[in-house]
Amino acid sequence: MADTGSPTVDKCKTCNQPAAEGQTLKRCGRCKGVLYCSRDCQKADWKPQKAICAGKSQSGAESNTGSAPGTTRDVHRVTNTSRVSRALEADVEKPFHKLYAKQWLHGRPEKDVYKLLIDTHRMRVEDHRVFGGQFDMGSNYGGAINGGESGFRRFLGLVECQRGLVPSWWSPTKANECIALGLSRPGWSSLACTVEKSSIVDHYGDRLMPMQLRMFSEQIYGTTPNGQSGARMLQSQMSLERDSGYRCWFHVDWSHLCRSPGEAAAFQAARARAFGSGNWF
Structure with a gap:
């Protein structure tokens, strides 16, 4: 034998x-x-x-x-950069003013709130991977076997700890509905798929949506992945909303944090792939 x-x-x-x-x-x-x-x-x-x-x-x-x-x-990628996507059921006036008041999720339909929470989480996980080489073990990057549910549950717990960020109707039942949306396949909001800045821009039809997601994420975690504050950028966007409704974006250079020219070049290449010609905020 x-x-x-x-x-x-x-x-x-x-x-x-x-x-x-x-x-x-x-x-x-x-x-x-x-x-x-x-x-x-x-x-x-x-x-x-x-x-x-x-x-x-x-x-x-x-x-x-x-x-x-x-x-x-699995990652949602840009398929048609000229298409304007109506991804939300309702728009909000002056979103950066809403961010300043920590009411960015308030006054929105329930499904829009669920969707924005999922995308805030996925954007944060992606940013940690791209800019810090950090892998959320509760996400697909960390090899999660539950579709990213554990990492998202932990994220929702952090959101709920920040008083006033979620609307007054939020409850454990609503949290479970939000998680259920993230576990549904296929679909944009599936936690089994990761996102990039370009795919967020394309899906929402708004080049500043990644900025809004990151600013909201900063209110949850208390900081950005690199420790910088978005307060000045938020004030700039609020001023533009007051004056003319025109909004802009800027570039933040993190290459000085790298330890060698080679590492800086690799960082900039990774940044360009993930963030295009835009900026962090």
């Missing part, structure tokens, strides 16, 4: 160790092809692995645009 040998044991790509007893290895949230035993191991392998993931993602997009969610890093 032929010896079939010992069964193959999955091991962490970085430390080459199997999962600890009672634990499971986490898959790369982008390519789904490699395993890690911890967030530290995933972060240590981030730079070489991201190039591999990018190549696989590109080839996958060219060969099969209809991949099922979860087979690669």
